[in-house]
Amino acid sequence: MTPQKTAPAPAEPDTVPDDDVVLRLEDLVVEFRAGNGATVHAVSGISLEVRRGETLGLVGESGCGKSTTGRAIMQLPRPTSGSVVFEGRDLATMSGEELRRVRPKLQMIFQDPISSLNPRRRIPDIVGDPLVVWGRGDQRAKVVPEVLEAVGLDPAQVADRRPHQFSGGQCQRVSIARALVLDPEVLICDEPVSALDVSVQAQILNLLEDMKARYGLTLLFIAHDLGVVRNISDRVAVMYLGRICELGETRALFDTPVHPYTRLLVSSIPSMQDVADLEQVDRGGGEMPSPMDPPSGCRFRTRCPLATERCADETPLMREVLPGRFTACHHPILDHAGLDHTGEDVGANAADEHTALPPDGRPGKEDA
């Protein structure tokens, strides 16, 4: 294991990051002012590292701050405090002009593919625009058809078309093409398939995997659909009410969640597999409290079956409870005998599975 790479404590701001880390969030805070003088605590101090070439999934329910985190990375708007270190430089303190120069390397795609495209422009113009902005308009004729083809659109066929002539899935392909045309390092995908039909989702998910390989991308994949996140991510961070409650390698995290909230989430996945029951998890009747008035201490404590007084008094810090697994919980669930949804004998294997990971905690692609 390489703990120095995943140490949760914020590093000194001027530390040169490891080559391996492409994006580092340090104690990121985003707050919005609500009308009545109240403050919305959308993101409350998250620290996270995105490693080069990985897909990091960011999951959580609506209102947990996952989209705000994605946008704060893009400095849209700039975070209230904390830093976003991209390739060694803090985006949060950059001037507008510097930021503009960095932005091509960070691209984003959004949930609603149709409304994120200008309805009055033709597809090749939409995709080629970033090149024009960067004074590389002369490359359009070469690059645009290449990228369109890469995302599975026939350049000749789409030449005269506008977004409304396409379905949601095809518009998402266009969005991806537009994001890729400047050859970015990091692609932030904010709920890229939630607006699509199931049969179309799979096309886009497979495409993202292909584009990641072809363009050497690092993906930050933000979504609420746990099945989708589980399949595409190498590591997953689970957010609840503005904080990260658990972070770890995908399969291990889903198989043996340590944070009670992760356990609740995983047990709520509608299953396509044989329904080995997770009914023993008490789903309670609770819902996420308002981010305008988050609970003291651990923010999940109001719904947590394991909560004690300590959880109200003391905010749990992120710590490594299993190799490569971090959680912010005073009472992490480290005994998983009762939580087996793989149908395998987890009792013994759970530990093996963690230690069997490659040292960097990033397993290669496994064949289906």
Next chain:
Amino acid sequence: MTAAAEDPLAAPAPVETPTAPGEPLLVADGVTVRFHTRNGVVRAVEDVSLELREGEVLAVVGESGSGKTVFTRRVMGLVSGGRGTEVGGTVTFGGTDLTALSSTELSRIWGAEIALILQDPMTSLNPVKRIGAQITESILLHRRVSKAEATKRAIELLRSVGLSEPERRIRQYPHELSGGMRQRVTIAIALSCDPRLLLADEPTTALDVTVQAQILDLLADLQARLGMSMLLVTHDLRVVRSRSHRIAVMYAGRIVETAPTSTLFANPLMPYTEALMNAVPPVAGPNHVRLQVIPGRPPNLIRPPAGCKFSPRCPYAQDRCLTEEPPLRDAEPSPLSEPSRRSPSAAPELHQYRCWFPVGSPAWAEAKARNVERGSSAAGTPVTEEMVLT
């Protein structure tokens, strides 16, 4: 739910002591809905026939545009003929033909006998009326009770759907509640007059996953306790897997497969059903799994393709599929569905499908091999490995 979950086929009786599914409560026969628009006739629902028995949970599954919502609305009587809408077929509820009733007569059934839950709990509640008034409204309409009694009943209902502090809630307005709480209120309203049939159209799609699980658990529990029949309409096969007795899969306004839930999952015969199952990322086993891709998108219902409506997207399509629409026909009894798993009722365990080359049959294997070899289906759709993972 108990140890039965060990057996892979032992999925999903949602009801622990099944209210023995008995007589058909709801019979849809040849239901057809067409909308005349400027661009042409939208054939939203074509000749859909379904039976829902007492105490049964029937799931209708389909993607957007499959006609599942229009069908549900037609059952409810919310879509009727005239002004550019053409309807056909009959919907019989407890022996009464709903399609022949006037709206005054229907309003005696709405809420009292058949209740409806919609996807978006914000828009299905009245934003300027207190929760309590919205629940008592239908109680006062359908039952001879005093206002005080109705309020008492409203409080009980809110408690039974798991809302905390019901006495306070009835004084609140919808905007003061979260999405999950609002959906609980709409369920309380739906249950206020003990309906025999509950139509739930995407009841959890707008909700977060943990809340979705709570609401689905609640519906299953109430259904079992009250012995209601339920028509559960959804786009997500996963959510009905453990919560329905039977499933009807819709595509392009038609039923393309219907079977008992466990049979459908063990032995899907229509390629579309199979593809839907494989297109969803698995929640166990390895990640970075290549998902089975269904190429293209759902058909245009104004100009649906000739022959089988799925043929342009089907990796197994042959010439016949392009010209001749397969009828809905009965499946051979499957070796995979054990008789012991079948429901105790006398009703037939109908498994019907609409395909010339049902998945798993020798004809299917041949069609698949042919298409893989020539690299395309008869419709000219390139057939890649991604499309025929199974």
